[in-house]
Amino acid sequence: MLTIYGVYRSRASRNYWMAGELGIAFKSVPVVQAYRLADPLAADAPVNTRSASFLAINPMGLIPAIEDDGLVLTESLANNLYLARKYGGPLAPADLREEGLMGNWTMWAATEVEPHAVRIILTHDAGTQNSDEGRAKITTAVAALGKAFAFLENHLDGRDHVVGERFTVADLNLAEVFRYAMSQIVLFDQHPRVKAWLERCQSRPAFKAMMDARSHEAA
DSSP states (O other), X not given: OEEEESOSSSTHHHHHHHHHHHTOOEEEEOOBOGGGSSOTTSTTOOSBTTOHHHHTTOTTOOSOEEEETTEEEOOHHHHHXXXXXXXXXXXXXXXXXXXXXXXXXXXXXXXXIHXXXXXXXXXXXTTOTTSHHHHHHHHHHHXXXXXXXXXXXXXXXXXXXXXXXSOOHHHHHHHHHHGGGTTOHHHHHTOHHHHHHHHHHHTSHHHHHHHHHHHTSOO
């Protein structure tokens, strides 16, 4: 059985959403980020990213990680590519060409979008978005995201999905990265195809179920 290590309020959300889309049984092992705890090494601390039991799974001390039939993978987006390839169905590549495209789009999101989008959400998480420093960070991140948003906007001309004529792991991986920038309403309004695409992705029952589980976790 698939085991997912990590809380829903983390990049593990991507793997929980993917498991829901695939309709596969999985075991969830909540692993909290150590920075959220006053003393992550205390005897009564919940399992966290500095716990010995988790470091045995991922010595890097980062979530999520998945374990599937003895195979351990520790990169959230790669985890989803693996799950799609293993379990098949419409989310998976239909051929080698699609597999290449899905991998390419995923790596693009990880390198060209996520670093800037994460800066936005971390500023909001810190509650500093209205400070001078926070506004400067967000402005810089939004400027950096402009090229990527324009690229995807152009790609979606005449398309509802990133690869093929269906929702795939490529859409899911990108949607979870672009979600980090959702506070920037103007940026999405300037790219209506991207905005509509993300809304389609987030209207899926498996996404809503993941977000519902996320909302019931401790903040």
